Amino acid sequence: MKYDAIIMGAGHNGLIAASYLAKAGKNVLMLEAADEIGGATASVKAFKEYEARLSRYSYLVALLPDQIVKDLGINFETLSREISSFTPYVKDGKDYGLHISRIWDKETEESFKELTGSDDEGKAWQEFYSEVEKVAQKMAPTFLEPLRTRSEMKALIGQDKTWDYLIEKPMSEVIKTKFTNDIVRGVVLTDALIGTFVSADSIQSNICFLYHLMGNGTGEWKVPRGGMGALVKELERVATSLGVHIKTDSEVNQIVSTADGVSVQTSAGQRYEAEYLLSNAAPAHLDRILGKKSKDSLPGSQLKINMLLRKLPRLKSGADPKKAFAGTFHINESYEELERAYVTSKNGQIPEHAPSEMYCHTLTDPTILSEELSEKGFHTLTLFGLHTPAELFEKDNAEAKKIAQQRCLDALNTYLLDPIESVLAVNSDDSLCIEVKSPLDLEKDVRLPSGNIFHQDLNFPFKEEGDTQVWGVETDDPRIFICGAGAQRGGGVSGIPGHNAAMAVLAKG
Numbered sequence: 001m002k003y004d005a006i007i008m009g010a011g012h013n014g015l016i017a018a019s020y021l022a023k024a025g026k027n028v029l030m031l032e033a034a035d036e037i038g039g040a041t042a043s044v045k046a047f048k049e050y051e052a053r054l055s056r057y058s059y060l061v062a063l064l065p066d067q068i069v070k071d072l073g074i075n076f077e078t079l080s081r082e083i084s085s086f087t088p089y090v091k092d093g094k095d096y097g098l099h100i101s102r103i104w105d106k107e108t109e110e111s112f113k114e115l116t117g118s119d120d121e122g123k124a125w126q127e128f129y130s131e132v133e134k135v136a137q138k139m140a141p142t143f144l145e146p147l148r149t150r151s152e153m154k155a156l157i158g159q160d161k162t163w164d165y166l167i168e169k170p171m172s173e174v175i176k177t178k179f180t181n182d183i184v185r186g187v188v189l190t191d192a193l194i195g196t197f198v199s200a201d202s203i204q205s206n207i208c209f210l211y212h213l214m215g216n217g218t219g220e221w222k223v224p225r226g227g228m229g230a231l232v233k234e235l236e237r238v239a240t241s242l243g244v245h246i247k248t249d250s251e252v253n254q255i256v257s258t259a260d261g262v263s264v265q266t267s268a269g270q271r272y273e274a275e276y277l278l279s280n281a282a283p284a285h286l287d288r289i290l291g292k293k294s295k296d297s298l299p300g301s302q303l304k305i306n307m308l309l310r311k312l313p314r315l316k317s318g319a320d321p322k323k324a325f326a327g328t329f330h331i332n333e334s335y336e337e338l339e340r341a342y343v344t345s346k347n348g349q350i351p352e353h354a355p356s357e358m359y360c361h362t363l364t365d366p367t368i369l370s371e372e373l374s375e376k377g378f379h380t381l382t383l384f385g386l387h388t389p390a391e392l393f394e395k396d397n398a399e400a401k402k403i404a405q406q407r408c409l410d411a412l413n414t415y416l417l418d419p420i421e422s423v424l425a426v427n428s429d430d431s432l433c434i435e436v437k438s439p440l441d442l443e444k445d446v447r448l449p450s451g452n453i454f455h456q457d458l459n460f461p462f463k464e465e466g467d468t469q470v471w472g473v474e475t476d477d478p479r480i481f482i483c484g485a486g487a488q489r490g491g492g493v494s495g496i497p498g499h500n501a502a503m504a505v506l507a508k509g
């Protein structure tokens, strides 16, 4: 039997591509290498003795366009966090925290003033993010349209000064021009570095920043109700109800493309034929199977630590933990600390003052815990460490993870009255409920090349003049498309490349 399309990989993007194609009447087969679907969007019971389903890899959603949810009838809810971030700091030997509400309020204003001594930095903050939001409102809707060129996008945005500092000049320039405080500068910079191993002086940081601020025209990062697994479950329901066939334990290891179609073979020796192949796997994996050389990409550079707590720890600053941990909790992420950590890692060392950020999803969505754990006051914590590239783990993954974990926890403990270890849930063998994933683990577990969470380097969401791509999903083989994070405008839990690859195939008739 010949399918209209075969999708290699069943991550969320593959499921979205499959659903759009099936909705348009196409016959679609998905082949997933792992024994479960979902890729980097998965919820798991990470600690067997406890009924807590953690988003093991990705955890927040901003980039998934409402349009896709509506088009496919995806029954999936994301929840706002009232508090955007909390950054603990020490001034004159005393502990404080920079509190930033999602919507600017008196508490945020006072907190900026307490840190900086005046209203200027708070005003600069509001002005900067309102300019960025105006760009987001114009740029985000284009993500589901054919690619515009750089000049077309610039004309559409129509804010030349903002364009200049967001697109043309490295993030370091705008951050240093607009803000004076090292902690405030750092909070801005983190969005330019998540999963991206560069200095603020690299344009790659601008691209990362754009993707973190553009989602749905607001850039608001929300908590998926029920965890990332709820999204995958729902996408599976939608895809299969539209007639998509999904086979797990089916790693594609051979692809032959001719004028008549594409033929793929799995490692178990099964062969399938289709008109088109869509790769949800990273471009480096597709290239390897096709015997082609891949383009260079940055390594993954994040440490993911998942924890289950018996209770929230108290803070030295006296801030209410239910508020401090409700948003993004920044640790050692001042501008100077981030830049220093980058240089240290670049020189092959794990940073002593490890920068990271943390999230407590159960404060927004307790449904990922059983009622019993919820009632007892249990919580989950997700820590995302920055500037810990794959190379640091290559010699001895287990030992490097131990060091990196300890440095992250020590950094966190600087601000806690109750050391984090004292509030972690404990297994019956006395081990603590904490799991650590290095970039190498991500490569092994979910096939992210060198643990790169975006599959490969992110690109600006427009094309350069003369580029013939239409959707940013095309390859040099007219029968093969990229439908995963590695496409242009890919990266993150967005479904955008899935949608766009489906549109590219449907345009072929």
Ligand SMILES: Cc1cc2nc3c(=O)[nH]c(=O)nc-3n(C[C@H](O)[C@H](O)[C@H](O)COP(=O)(O)OP(=O)(O)OC[C@H]3O[C@@H](n4cnc5c(N)ncnc54)[C@H](O)[C@@H]3O)c2cc1C
Pocket: 008, 009, 010, 011, 012, 013, 014, 031, 032, 033, 034, 037, 038, 039, 040, 041, 056, 057, 058, 059, 060, 061, 062, 063, 250, 251, 252, 253, 280, 281, 282, 285, 302, 304, 442, 446, 447, 448, 453, 454, 455, 483, 484, 485, 486, 491, 492, 493, 494
């Ligand atoms: C630790 C971590 C935290 C993150 N946090 C966030 C976040 O909070 N918010 C956010 O938006 N994004 C986040 N991301 C990024 C986001 O998860 C990914 O960019 C996104 O999940 C990619 O989705 P995808 O469907 O394109 O690919 P994937 O989820 O990577 O799925 C690809 C699938 O292809 C399969 N595959 C690969 N090769 C083959 C083959 N040869 N044959 C068959 N199948 C194959 C894989 O097994 C996998 O299931 C995070 C990622 C990580 C790792």
